[in-house]
Amino acid sequence: MPQNYSKLQDAQLSAIKTATEANGKKPSLLLHACCAPCSSYVLELLSSFFDISIYYYNPNIYPEAEYTRRLSELETFLETTERSHFFEAQPALIHTDYNPDDFFQATRVQDEPELKTESERGERCRRCYYFRMKKAYEYAAANGFDYFTTTLSISPFKDAEKINTIGRQLKDEIPSDVEYLYADFKKKNGFLRSLEISKEFGLYRQEYCGCIFSLQNGLISRQTK
Numbered sequence: 001m002p003q004n005y006s007k008l009q010d011a012q013l014s015a016i017k018t019a020t021e022a023n024g025k026k027p028s029l030l031l032h033a034c035c036a037p038c039s040s041y042v043l044e045l046l047s048s049f050f051d052i053s054i055y056y057y058n059p060n061i062y063p064e065a066e067y068t069r070r071l072s073e074l075e076t077f078l079e080t081t082e083r084s085h086f087f088e089a090q091p092a093l094i095h096t097d098y099n100p101d102d103f104f105q106a107t108r109v110q111d112e113p114e115l116k117t118e119s120e121r122g123e124r125c126r127r128c129y130y131f132r133m134k135k136a137y138e139y140a141a142a143n144g145f146d147y148f149t150t151t152l153s154i155s156p157f158k159d160a161e162k163i164n165t166i167g168r169q170l171k172d173e174i175p176s177d178v179e180y181l182y183a184d185f186k187k188k189n190g191f192l193r194s195l196e197i198s199k200e201f202g203l204y205r206q207e208y209c210g211c212i213f214s215l216q217n218g219l220i221s222r223q224t225k
């Protein structure tokens, strides 16, 4: 039966607040992030609870110019919001080199071509969530973070059940002290708030999720309107 991941997160945040008040130190959080608009509300929500570092690992994005544009927009957003005191402290931003082969290997779309025409929320997307979250989890474990989560659930097109199932499973697959922070960031008007912040800061909002297939499907649907 599907869980209410927003409520699970509320309970975690309440316990974290109590612990921080007792010991005077915020826990660290590695936040996997896909772009500036999706990060905006998540950072606003979580920055008082955590010492946040952002992990931009998204080799699913096509083409490379789009990958670079989303990364650059995230960097600019963090610098601009730092000046406007949007956060208590500007998050560190960690990113990897662009390697689209990671996406094709992880999703195995070349072996299973039927996945190329799936709409969002299908098996291609589940594999795409998994390999990016796994990489972030491994980084969090190797670098001593207390918590990790991802911005992905803020999108109304993303499957929060699949995302949170992956988050829970990673700890079983790769034992470490890193805790998964449950999330369904679109809830409690989170998605709407991300639109407001994007407008306020003039953020670039992309018209497709990221991979070449979402670009092709998006173009097809726009052409048939």
Ligand code: SF4
Pocket (backbone or CB within 6 Å): 060, 061, 120, 121, 124, 125, 126, 128, 129, 209, 210, 211, 212, 213, 214
């Ligand atoms: S539509 Fe988005 S989540 Fe799904 S495979 Fe493409 S980039 Fe990944």
